[in-house]
Amino acid sequence: MSDDAAFEGVLRQIDDSVPFEPGYYNESYLDRRVTARMRRRGTESHREYERLLRDDATERQALMDALTINVTEFFRNPEMWEVLRGVLRDLTAEQRRVRVWSAPCADGREPYSLAMLACDDPEIDEGRIEVLGSDISEEALENAREGVYHTTRTTDIAAELDLLTEPTRYVERDDDAFRVRSEPRRLVEFETHDLISDGARDPFDVVLCRNLLIYIDVDHKGALFDTLEASLTDDGVLVVGMTESVPPDRTDRYEPIEKRRRVFRRA
Ligand SMILES: C[S@@+](CC[C@H](N)C(=O)[O-])C[C@H]1O[C@@H](n2cnc3c(N)ncnc32)[C@H](O)[C@@H]1O
Incomplete structure (x- = not known):
């Protein structure tokens, strides 16, 4: 499977398993977040990460948190x-x-x-x-x-x-x-x-x-x-x-x- 196809597989997993619609967001943003989680979990390929997402509810939640970028401040700017x-x-x-x-x-x-x-x-x-x-x-x-x-x-x-x-x-x-x-x-x-x-x-x-x-x-x-x-x-x-x-x-x-x-x- 090509890496592009494997990345699509990860996006499908996100779509199916967490309340987050990957289609809304630009690909470079999604890629950065997924790559950061993969690094955290020591996962080498998108294919392996797709499997991890399927089997591990904790990782699904961690990815959801990473994707919703809720960084904010009082009186930002x-x-x-x-x-x-x-x-x-x-x-x-x-x-x-x-x-x-x-x-x-x-x-x-x-x-x-x-x-x-x-x-x-x-x-x-x-x-x-x-x-x-x-x-x-x-x-x-x-x-x-x-x-x-x-x-x-x-x-x-x-x-x-x-x-x-x-x-x-x-x-x-x-x-x-x-x-x-x-x-x-x-x-x-x-x-x-x-x-x-x-x-x-x-x-x-x-x-x-x-x-x-x-x-x-x-x-x-x-x-x-x-x-x-x-x-x-x-x-x-x-x-x-x-x-x-x-x-x-x-x-x-x-x-x-x-x-x-x-x-x-x-x-
Ligand atoms: C970086 S925060 C911005 C918070 C605040 N407006 C600020 O500027 O500090 C982005 C927020 O967008 C929310 N978000 C992402 N997609 C959304 C959507 N489709 N509809 C509503 N909120 C969304 C995330 O959950 C996150 O809390």
Whole structure:
């Protein structure tokens, strides 16, 4: 069997055995993740790894975790959050309910960042804000609902919260553990949602879709953007990741609020 055919076999195993659709993602991304797992398990060929996946539930879970890339931070790319601060001040000043969707939200740090910013900034009326966080990964969402984050060798939670004037008002610290307090927590809800196949949600005033598009295969980006567009109000605000962009055939549908920070308004 050629190595290409064996790699296809691995992808089929993924498709059949874990709640993850390999067809959505670009091949170089899938290849990197599978190769990393193979190295970890000392597996020499795709054929051998395919067998391992079939026989070993622990490896199936480990691969699923590796594929869902739920790396995130509180206030990831702080400059973008300064732009969003202005957007939220303006929207809440309009004296109406403001709905925000963080999709994908990974372990919840992005939607909680938004809720904390709203509570922290005296010019944002947090009483008007509702945040939905969604993700395809149940495990990430469990973590999000729990709302507890740990400082580790590679993650400094206190530093991530630097943008807030009063971080301890929003998190309760117990040594290395940080628990999100009820003031920001009550603004946020979580739900499982697949951005490619589950379709649109109620229109939102702000949609954050950051750091997923880079992994998505070109053929599926259209479906993802259809979902985002159908989930935005007529003049809704869309935020993508710092290394991501609106596809060229759709740029006329958005006007930049701050292009360098990837914050756009629907035109
Ligand atoms: C790198 S995280 C991004 C989290 C956050 N937006 C940020 O920028 O820090 C990517 C997330 O996308 C989720 N994901 C992958 N495919 C998805 C899909 N089809 N629909 C919804 N979420 C998906 C993963 O589970 C992961 O939690």
